[in-house]
Amino acid sequence: MNKATNITLQQAAELLAEHDNFLILSHVNPDGDTVGCAYGLCGALQRLGKKAKVACSDSLSERFSYMEEAVEEQRFQEGFVISVDVADRSLLGDLEKTYGDRVGLAIDHHLSHRPFAEKVYVDDSAAAACEIVYDLVKLLGEVCLDEITAKCLYTGIATDTGCFKFGNTTGVSHRKAGELMDYGFDAAALNYVLFDMKTKARIGLERYVFENIEFFAEDKGAIIALSKEILDSVDTEDVNGISALPRQILGVEVGIVLKEKKDGWKVSLRSNSVNVQEICGYFGGGGHIRAAGCTIKTADVEEAKKLIKEEVAKAIEELLKKR
Amino acid sequence: MNKATNITLQQAAELLAEHDNFLILSHVNPDGDTVGCAYGLCGALQRLGKKAKVACSDSLSERFSYMEEAVEEQRFQEGFVISVDVADRSLLGDLEKTYGDRVGLAIDHHLSHRPFAEKVYVDDSAAAACEIVYDLVKLLGEVCLDEITAKCLYTGIATDTGCFKFGNTTGVSHRKAGELMDYGFDAAALNYVLFDMKTKARIGLERYVFENIEFFAEDKGAIIALSKEILDSVDTEDVNGISALPRQILGVEVGIVLKEKKDGWKVSLRSNSVNVQEICGYFGGGGHIRAAGCTIKTADVEEAKKLIKEEVAKAIEELLKKR
Numbered sequence: 021m022n023k024a025t026n027i028t029l030q031q032a033a034e035l036l037a038e039h040d041n042f043l044i045l046s047h048v049n050p051d052g053d054t055v056g057c058a059y060g061l062c063g064a065l066q067r068l069g070k071k072a073k074v075a076c077s078d079s080l081s082e083r084f085s086y087m088e089e090a091v092e093e094q095r096f097q098e099g100f101v102i103s104v105d106v107a108d109r110s111l112l113g114d115l116e117k118t119y120g121d122r123v124g125l126a127i128d129h130h131l132s133h134r135p136f137a138e139k140v141y142v143d144d145s146a147a148a149a150c151e152i153v154y155d156l157v158k159l160l161g162e163v164c165l166d167e168i169t170a171k172c173l174y175t176g177i178a179t180d181t182g183c184f185k186f187g188n189t190t191g192v193s194h195r196k197a198g199e200l201m202d203y204g205f206d207a208a209a210l211n212y213v214l215f216d217m218k219t220k221a222r223i224g225l226e227r228y229v230f231e232n233i234e235f236f237a238e239d240k241g242a243i244i245a246l247s248k249e250i251l252d253s254v255d256t257e258d259v260n261g262i263s264a265l266p267r268q269i270l271g272v273e274v275g276i277v278l279k280e281k282k283d284g285w286k287v288s289l290r291s292n293s294v295n296v297q298e299i300c301g302y303f304g305g306g307g308h309i310r311a312a313g314c315t316i317k318t319a320d321v322e323e324a325k326k327l328i329k330e331e332v333a334k335a336i337e338e339l340l341k342k343r
Numbered sequence: 344m345n346k347a348t349n350i351t352l353q354q355a356a357e358l359l360a361e362h363d364n365f366l367i368l369s370h371v372n373p374d375g376d377t378v379g380c381a382y383g384l385c386g387a388l389q390r391l392g393k394k395a396k397v398a399c400s401d402s403l404s405e406r407f408s409y410m411e412e413a414v415e416e417q418r419f420q421e422g423f424v425i426s427v428d429v430a431d432r433s434l435l436g437d438l439e440k441t442y443g444d445r446v447g448l449a450i451d452h453h454l455s456h457r458p459f460a461e462k463v464y465v466d467d468s469a470a471a472a473c474e475i476v477y478d479l480v481k482l483l484g485e486v487c488l489d490e491i492t493a494k495c496l497y498t499g500i501a502t503d504t505g506c507f508k509f510g511n512t513t514g515v516s517h518r519k520a521g522e523l524m525d526y527g528f529d530a531a532a533l534n535y536v537l538f539d540m541k542t543k544a545r546i547g548l549e550r551y552v553f554e555n556i557e558f559f560a561e562d563k564g565a566i567i568a569l570s571k572e573i574l575d576s577v578d579t580e581d582v583n584g585i586s587a588l589p590r591q592i593l594g595v596e597v598g599i600v601l602k603e604k605k606d607g608w609k610v611s612l613r614s615n616s617v618n619v620q621e622i623c624g625y626f627g628g629g630g631h632i633r634a635a636g637c638t639i640k641t642a643d644v645e646e647a648k649k650l651i652k653e654e655v656a657k658a659i660e661e662l663l664k665k666r
Contacts, residue, residue: 194521
């Protein structure tokens with residue numbers, strides 16, 4: 021039972037102008053977009069003379085530690101609660117219990133947004149929620165933006181678009197990134213940290229992937245399974261983006277990465293052409309047409325591989341018939 | 344003895360409007376920027392009702408084959424010759440002999456441009472020569488631009504900036520990329536081909552690099568040598584960007600890649616902090632502060648490694664003292 025009201029961005033700006041003592045919430049397993057929104061908006065509100073702080077059920081990744089420079093630590097009793105890039109109240113994690121019913125404004129770009137806040141602004145054409153927050157902050161006044169808030173907002177756009185490579189990138193994403201870069205932060209140094217820097221453990225993991233990858237369906241399918249032992253030998257951060265590797269190989273239409281979890285094997289599919297959302301749906305999962313996931317509930321890796329390979333091979337065969 | 348005249352972009356546009364039967368020249372070992380300029384400008388001139396064709400001493404890479412769709416094959420006696428992204432007449436390669444003295448207009452973005460054309464337009468603030476050609480084409484009229492010419496020009500900006508990651512990327516690069524994307528080509532599919540797709544040979548080469556890399560100077564230096572045998576086992580394209588790999592490792596300040604050539608070992612240095620231009624200058628090479636190269640004239644790989652490691656270790660030591 022939800023009585024969320026959709027509002028315009030102008031109304032959202034007015035809401036912020038009217039209120040004070042803001043608490044801004046990010047989603048669990050925070051990525052560059054949700055923390056970029058939170059720290060960028062928090063810094064902007066503080067520059068406007070408001071009191072504001074950010075909160076998340078998980079800690080800020082070392083990779084994004086520079087964002088803390090955008091905000092001043094302020095102590096106050098939180099009044100107005102905002103969620104950024106949070107598609108569902110359950111994604112507030114440990115904070116859901118306390119704040120799930122108290123969110124005054126949700127700002128999001130997920131098509132799948134399930135309203136839980138009193139007022140909602142969702143624009144699913146935005147590649148990143150930071151694109152929306154940037155527009156919102158501009159409505160609050162140019163005074164809100166400086167080098168470090170711009171850097172936070174740029175981070176969200178850059179990370180959610182894979183540094184302007186993914187299909188969600190629009191001309192608008194580029195224009196906003198360009199305007200944000202004009203605030204003068206060192207985007208190249210930032211992008212190095214966000215996209216190029218690899219730990220030795222990560223390099224070892226990539227090597228393991230390419231050494232152990234198996235091809236099937238006339239080399240148009242590629243599959244790799246990562247056991248709990250291997251996953252535990254590296255940091256969580258080192259595993260980010262691993263699912264994209266098999267599909268990078270020339271000729272591969274569908275790349276499959278299996279990760280061992282408590283309840284079975286978590287499967288990530290990446291595709292150039294095949295609808296992998298359908299395949300994952302068959303196993304009770306979901307996602308997007310070119311990137312989807314599911315869990316196969318067996319401890320037996322060979323069984324999990326066989327099941328997913330069969331479905332993928334069928335889809336590839338159908339694709340080849342059409343060509 | 345050169346009498347090149349620097350002209351404005353408006354004058355360059357007038358020059359193109361006045362002339363016809365254009366031949367557009369790219370540089371040797373053509374990259375995305377030089378061919379993006381050539382095919383983009385050629386297509387634009389043809390859309391303006393002019394006759395135009397492109398030429399390069401080397402063939403067009405398979406990766407850029409879509410650019411051929413931007414132009415119609417036309418037969419005519421070339422009148423006005425234009426060079427794009429060519430910093431020196433010697434970079435015309437085999438075409439220098441015929442056209443080196445006949446270039447009417449050179450469009451370039453290299454600070455190091457050595458004038459050889461009658462008229463010259465150089466803007467070294469442009470991340471890519473395609474940024475300049477885009478402005479030039481707009482001056483010729485909106486009719487010149489369509490989806491495929493926009494795709495060619497976007498390619499140059501994307502490739503020269505490492506998909507908007509490198510330090511040469513500006514707010515202007517983003518704005519122009521955004522405007523070009525609005526013409527509707529599939530930028531994500533293009534970026535996949537330009538940046539993510541890897542041949543199996545390339546993956547094997549990356550594995551070789553990370554398996555055989557040696558660390559020195561308290562793991563702040565990383566070095567790998569690629570013998571002629573290894574380099575010959577892959578395509579030239581597969582070697583592109585390999586020089587960037589060692590520096591990607593967390594903690595590495597200077598990455599060194601040696602490639603065996605006829606006259607010795609070609610050295611590529613990439614750095615986060617150290618001035619590698621100075622180091623390469625010491626060996627008679629040059630480049631930029633964070634990316635430079637030189638050749639060490641010995642067939643002995645151990646000697647070459649020792650010589651370059653010594654200089655790099657010294658520079659890293661000085662850097663650490665300053666910290």
